[in-house]
Amino acid sequence: MASAGLIADVGGTNIRLGVIDYQSGEIRHIIKYRCSEFPGIEDAIRSYLNEVDEKLQEACIAIACPTGGDWIAMTNHSWAFSRSETKRNLGLESFNVINDFTANAMSIPTLSDKQKIQIGGGPADPLSPISVYGPGTGLGVAHLVNHQGRYIPISCEGGHADFSPISELEVELLSFLKGRFGRVSNERILSGPGLANIYEALCHIHQQPVQQYQPADVSAKGLSGEDSVCRQALAMFCQMMGSFGGNLALTLGAFGGVYIAGGVVGNFVDYFIASDFRNRFEEKGRFSRYCGKIPVYLITAEQPGLQGAAAYLRQELGYHLNAKSAK
Known part of the structure; x- marks a missing residue:
């Protein structure tokens, strides 16, 4: 060797x-x-x-x-x-x-404290399962299990699971996207193209003209406050990222932590941390306290x-x- x-x-x-x-x-x-x-x-x-x-x-x-x-x-x-x-x-x-995304999962045991930002929750249990997801061109999902000191990555297509709305506005969002795509997966919302989809749906709901914005335009104009619909789209994106992450935590019992990778969130880290993301992550009814203990980390490593x-x-x-x- x-x-x-x-x-x-x-x-x-x-x-x-x-x-x-x-x-x-x-x-x-x-x-x-x-x-x-x-x-x-x-x-x-x-x-x-x-x-x-x-x-x-x-x-x-x-x-x-x-x-x-x-x-x-x-x-x-x-x-x-x-x-x-x-x-x-x-x-x-x-x-x-x-x-x-298997690689993203495998990077997690090697991350230093400087290569991740914790967003709420308690300490991670090093022996418990880990979930990682991230919006980019699509929505990647993978998991990681520690078995007797060896890390076993679990690949999946969790980004293509059905989108489940929480609020009345999200029900309207689902209805609009269902008319366009038929079936609506989480990737249709939690991705770069998904951010643009949210913007277009909100324009339809509010009866506003749709501008030909790219995802980067939606995030930039939302952050600056230049466009109120973009601002609302960005807020909803962060909220739905929280709901999806909380679902991963519940499904896997991810007390090893839920990690966020991908290029989209890196464009508005401070806004994301201050958003309703964590509230929606924990908003799980009888299991809110359960999710409240699970840490979320934003991966900031340059080459995960x-x-x-x-x-x-x-x-x-x-x-x-x-x-x-x-x-």
Whole structure:
């Protein structure tokens, strides 16, 4: 076994690569490429290896698509490849391919206190299950279980569970989106496109003209107060993030913590923390006190995907995971 391995975090736009030192857990030589610059993932990896000039025998790739079989086809990009062929072509002894939210889950045991912000609740129980979710292009969900010191990630498609409204306004929101999509999942609301969907629905409900806003426009104009409908959309987004997170906590008994990843919330962290998010997280009737004990953390690490791929690979090779690997 070599002393270091290759790690990568692959999204629809960019691929980030690095080298993980197995003993220290430190990640070095982080380089980002645009996926569009290469015909396939193998070409990007070869370019990276030529640039860093390291001979690596093991690899772990976190990628934004299903990873169950040998054939991997990206959801939001044209890259597709065979695990076995890529492993052979690159001369690797092992080639692990995991879902991007599996990587987010695996990053959690390595996070330092500086790489997360706690939003309410008590201390986390290190032996209890953990949930992680995050709005981006879609709504990712994964879980993590500590079994005798080994962390077992549980991949799922929880973002596609049915949206359940709480308030009368949310019932109207559901009715509008049901007319557009038929079935309404949480991803239709708790994502970048979902924020725009909330805005359009509120314009319809309030009989206001719809502006052609992108999700970033909705959040920016909501934060500035320039557009009152955008402001309301942002508030509702935070509230419904709380309800969904509380449901995850109840479903899994996530006393190890509920973690929020993804790019959307990072655009308005202070607003999110001050919003009704935590109230809605705990607003579970007879089980409000139960949820009140469960901590929520906002992941602020710059490279949680790479950190998680590194953690996954190190654990596969028998290394213990802890926050010392976080930089």
